[in-house]
Amino acid sequence: MTEPTTMKRQPTDWKSPDMVQRIKRRYAAERRFKAMGMVAILISVAFLAFLLISMASNGARGFMRTDVRLPIDFPASTLMVDPASFKGSSDDVDQLLAGLDFEGPVAAAAEQAYGAEGGALLADSAWLIVRDAIKADPTLLTRKAELWVPASSDVDIAYKGEGEKPMRDRVAAMKQAGQVTSGFNLGFLTGADATDPTIVGIWGAFKGSLLTMIVTLLFAFPVGVFSAIYLEEYAPRNRWTDLIEVSINNLAAVPSIIFGLLGLAVFLGLFPTLRSAPIIGGMTLALMTMPVIVIAGRNAIKAVPPSIRDAALGIGASPVQVVFHHVLPLALPGILTGTIIGMARALGETAPLLMVGMRAFISAPPASFTEPATVLPVQIFLWSDEVSRGFVEKTSAAIIVLLVFLLAMNGLAIYLRNRFETRW
Amino acid sequence: MIQIAIFLVIGLALVGFAVGRGRATAFSVGRTAAAVRPHSRPNHHGAHVLLWTLVPALLLLLLSSALVPPLVNDAVLSSLPAAQRPQNPMDRAALLDEVRSIAAGESSGGFIAASNSLVPAYKVASAKFNGIATGLILLVAVIGGLFGFSRVRPDFRARTKVERLTMTVLLLASLIAILTTIGIVGSLLFESMRFFSMVSPLSFLFGTHWSPQASTGAAVDVTAFGAIPLFWGTVFIGAIIAMLVAIPFGLMSAIYLTQYADPRVRTWLKPTLELLAGVPTVVYGYFAALTIAPPLRDFAVSIGISSASSESALAAGLVMGVMIIPFVSSMADDSIAAVPQAMRDGSLAMGATPSETIKRVLVPAALPGIVGGVLLAVSRAIGETMIVVMAAGLAANLTLNPFASVTTVTTQIVQLMTGDTEFDSPKTLAAFALGLVLFLVTLALNIIALRVVKKYREAYD
Numbered sequence: 040m041t042e043p044t045t046m047k048r049q050p051t052d053w054k055s056p057d058m059v060q061r062i063k064r065r066y067a068a069e070r071r072f073k074a075m076g077m078v079a080i081l082i083s084v085a086f087l088a089f090l091l092i093s094m095a096s097n098g099a100r101g102f103m104r105t106d107v108r109l110p111i112d113f114p115a116s117t118l119m120v121d122p123a124s125f126k127g128s129s130d131d132v133d134q135l136l137a138g139l140d141f142e143g144p145v146a147a148a149a150e151q152a153y154g155a156e157g158g159a160l161l162a163d164s165a166w167l168i169v170r171d172a173i174k175a176d177p178t179l180l181t182r183k184a185e186l187w188v189p190a191s192s193d194v195d196i197a198y199k200g201e202g203e204k205p206m207r208d209r210v211a212a213m214k215q216a217g218q219v220t221s222g223f224n225l226g227f228l229t230g231a232d233a234t235d236p237t238i239v240g241i242w243g244a245f246k247g248s249l250l251t252m253i254v255t256l257l258f259a260f261p262v263g264v265f266s267a268i269y270l271e272e273y274a275p276r277n278r279w280t281d282l283i284e285v286s287i288n289n290l291a292a293v294p295s296i297i298f299g300l301l302g303l304a305v306f307l308g309l310f311p312t313l314r315s316a317p318i319i320g321g322m323t324l325a326l327m328t329m330p331v332i333v334i335a336g337r338n339a340i341k342a343v344p345p346s347i348r349d350a351a352l353g354i355g356a357s358p359v360q361v362v363f364h365h366v367l368p369l370a371l372p373g374i375l376t377g378t379i380i381g382m383a384r385a386l387g388e389t390a391p392l393l394m395v396g397m398r399a400f401i402s403a404p405p406a407s408f409t410e411p412a413t414v415l416p417v418q419i420f421l422w423s424d425e426v427s428r429g430f431v432e433k434t435s436a437a438i439i440v441l442l443v444f445l446l447a448m449n450g451l452a453i454y455l456r457n458r459f460e461t462r463w
Numbered sequence: 464m465i466q467i468a469i470f471l472v473i474g475l476a477l478v479g480f481a482v483g484r485g486r487a488t489a490f491s492v493g494r495t496a497a498a499v500r501p502h503s504r505p506n507h508h509g510a511h512v513l514l515w516t517l518v519p520a521l522l523l524l525l526l527s528s529a530l531v532p533p534l535v536n537d538a539v540l541s542s543l544p545a546a547q548r549p550q551n552p553m554d555r556a557a558l559l560d561e562v563r564s565i566a567a568g569e570s571s572g573g574f575i576a577a578s579n580s581l582v583p584a585y586k587v588a589s590a591k592f593n594g595i596a597t598g599l600i601l602l603v604a605v606i607g608g609l610f611g612f613s614r615v616r617p618d619f620r621a622r623t624k625v626e627r628l629t630m631t632v633l634l635l636a637s638l639i640a641i642l643t644t645i646g647i648v649g650s651l652l653f654e655s656m657r658f659f660s661m662v663s664p665l666s667f668l669f670g671t672h673w674s675p676q677a678s679t680g681a682a683v684d685v686t687a688f689g690a691i692p693l694f695w696g697t698v699f700i701g702a703i704i705a706m707l708v709a710i711p712f713g714l715m716s717a718i719y720l721t722q723y724a725d726p727r728v729r730t731w732l733k734p735t736l737e738l739l740a741g742v743p744t745v746v747y748g749y750f751a752a753l754t755i756a757p758p759l760r761d762f763a764v765s766i767g768i769s770s771a772s773s774e775s776a777l778a779a780g781l782v783m784g785v786m787i788i789p790f791v792s793s794m795a796d797d798s799i800a801a802v803p804q805a806m807r808d809g810s811l812a813m814g815a816t817p818s819e820t821i822k823r824v825l826v827p828a829a830l831p832g833i834v835g836g837v838l839l840a841v842s843r844a845i846g847e848t849m850i851v852v853m854a855a856g857l858a859a860n861l862t863l864n865p866f867a868s869v870t871t872v873t874t875q876i877v878q879l880m881t882g883d884t885e886f887d888s889p890k891t892l893a894a895f896a897l898g899l900v901l902f903l904v905t906l907a908l909n910i911i912a913l914r915v916v917k918k919y920r921e922a923y924d
């Protein structure tokens with residue numbers, strides 16, 4: 040192709056071997072490119088599926104608990120207490136029980152039933168179950184009884200078919216003899232954090248999340264909707280409103296941990312006694328969620344056609360009436376969708392809450408907005424740091440609980456959008 | 464007592480609303496043509512009375528909640544003989560705290576001897592001052608309500624007044640965004656200045672040695688705050704490894720979804736892909752640390768990299784890249800969709816295959832938008848915290864080896880802040896300096912990205 044071919048140009052011979060070859064190549068490249076696109080998206084989806092399946096398979100076992108049958112001969116045990124003394128108010132009984140040593144007799148009973156290493160079969164917290172059983176029925180103390188108490192993590196893992204071989208064989212033998220059983224762990228849904236993985240529960244962290252989300256919603260929703268209304272409907276175009284707009288757009292892109300530093304420096308600086316409290320965590324998350332609500336709200340308000348405003352103004356409504364009687368109700372589905380998505384993000388957020396101290400060890404669910412609390416994602420983070428093997432499946436189980444709630448919230452947002460959003 | 468006051472004030476306000484509304488309704492009943500036509504609707508008159516009852520009383524409540532405790536404290540202290548009064552403000556605060564908790568029934572006895580004897584005095588003083596405050600609040604509510612009610616007349620412009628307040632509230636709400644920005648910049652700058660008064664900014668920004676844990680108490684090792692290894696770790700994980708995953712996968716996904724996929728498949732695949740962005744980062748972190756990192760380390764060891772760590776930059780970066788895929792994909796999707804249809808049609812009409820059209824026409828035309836999207840993705844990746852905290856480790860290494868452990872800015876912020884926080888040690892203040900750098904960099908990335916996108920839009924609209 041070195042000499043100019045402008046003088047005598049031949050029509051392209053599409054049937055020539057060269058051209059056929061070339062078209063083949065181009066079509067092959069086309070197919071390859073398309074396949075690459077498909078592979079890219081399939082790999083992404085496969086990763087999601089792998090993540091969800093591995094969490095689900097690990098976590099499903101976290102909802103199960105293995106129990107060991109523990110025969111205790113109470114009269115022969117070292118538990119020196121007269122059943123008749125279980126009278127009076129429940130406070131008195133609690134005080135009486137607090138003064139007793141249950142760990143010794145329980146360990147002794149385990150050794151008697153399962154040999155020298157029997158104590159290692161039981162969870163560290165097994166004596167709590169025995170104590171509660173006696174509290175519920177003091178007459179147990181006068182006879183031999185069989186109680187089901189939580190098994191240790193090793194037994195639990197062996198029961199589920201993992202762990203070391205000797206323990207697996209041992210547990211298999213016990214299973215044959217009906218000495219171990221496994222069932223749904225209701226305590227996981229109703230309990231709080233603990234040092235022993237067999238008795239930890241998610242309710243404490245869940246309630247903390249709930250309280251935090253309530254605070255976030257109460258602060259972020261009104262402020263977000265009001266600023267969206269102001270900016271979209273009333274704000275004059277000047278330097279100030281530009282500044283507000285720029286701040287909101289930037290806040291939406293600020294890394295969440297920066298909000299944590301803000302909460303630490305400002306909120307905890309003002310109220311140092313409220314460290315770890317849901318109200319501080321909720322306010323920190325509210326600052327983070329507000330821009331999301333403002334942006335969603337402005338888009339929803341913008342989508343309401345001007346003819347609606349003109350009509351309302353035309354029959355004598357004031358500008359405030361136009362917005363609150365006509366524009367806002369029509370924009371509400373869009374605003375709510377944005378709010379739910381923002382809240383779902385806040386629910387999964389960990390870093391800013393670590394900053395304001397919500398990583399404390401909380402063994403009882405928080406009763407109010409000002410008590411120390413932790414939240415679901417932080418609980419997951421704390422459990423993932425634990426060395427004990429029993430925490431692995433508890434972490435996955437907590438992740439399942441969190442994901443179920445996020446999925447439900449996103450599902451609700453999609454439903455709201457499809458059900459109520461009007462296309463103009 | 465204060466709670467009762469709040470409920471009473473709200474109750475009074477509701478009564479005020481009903482009464483004001485009722486009286487205003489009467490204006491239009493049996494109105495003759497000659498009478499004045501009422502300016503506002505009954506609801507506006509009602510709301511006007513309600514606001515006059517509620518707002519001054521609530522302002523007073525706020526004021527009293529700030530004023531009453533000091534007054535009570537003074538009264539309690541002055542009931543002690545002068546010789547027994549603690550001189551030191553710390554002791555005084557501890558004593559008063561104890562008295563308060565005993566009086567509230569939260570604890571049964573105090574450690575400080577005087578506290579038990581002060582409880583009756585505290586109860587008397589607290590009842591007295593709270594009683595006065597409650598009385599005043601109720602009085603203000605009643606006076607406000609009566610004043611508001613006295614103005615319910617047909618020619619009174621209640622709507623104008625109520626709407627003016629509504630507008631003020633709306634304006635104040637939108638100012639909170641500015642306040643938040645000022646709060647962020649202010650607190651970061653203030654604490655960073657304190658840090659830079661101890662450690663010079665140059666040795667912070669350009670030093671290569673990071674071990675803040677070494678400085679304990681008063682002994683500050685100013686050379687241990689060189690943040691270059693942190694910046695490198697952040698860039699390595701967030702801007703290099705994560706983007707090597709996110710850009711090809713995100714771009715190809717967007718191309719497939721917009722250009723090839725059947726619309727029915729697209730309506731399912733796109734939300735599924737976006738689920739990746741909805742998974743909380745703590746879940747990704749756990750997944751990276753537990754499922755991805757161990758096989759990666761085994762692989763590295765098997766190919767002869769003995770320094771491979773189970774907390775590798777690669778594990779964190781890969782998972783972070785996957786998290787960013789939907790972000791890149793949706794930005795690329797938007798900018799490809801914004802390319803004028805005529806350009807695509809022109810290319811196809813010239814005989815180009817769809818893939819040639821995409822590679823030679825659509826992607827180059829959409830490039831500014833895609834680049835802007837990638838910049839936003841980078842800014843999100845370097846600000847991401849939990850994945851790197853859980854999977855990337857704490858060792859501040861300046862290394863190119865993706866299997867080694869590196870640390871990032873966000874990891875170190877968490878690390879420095881979640882120990883024992885004393886607010887004046889350079890260790891905690893360093894976290895604010897790192898936060899400031901992170902804030903400025905993400906801000907710059909966002910501004911540049913928006914500029915790039917905006918410039919491109921002007922070219923085609």
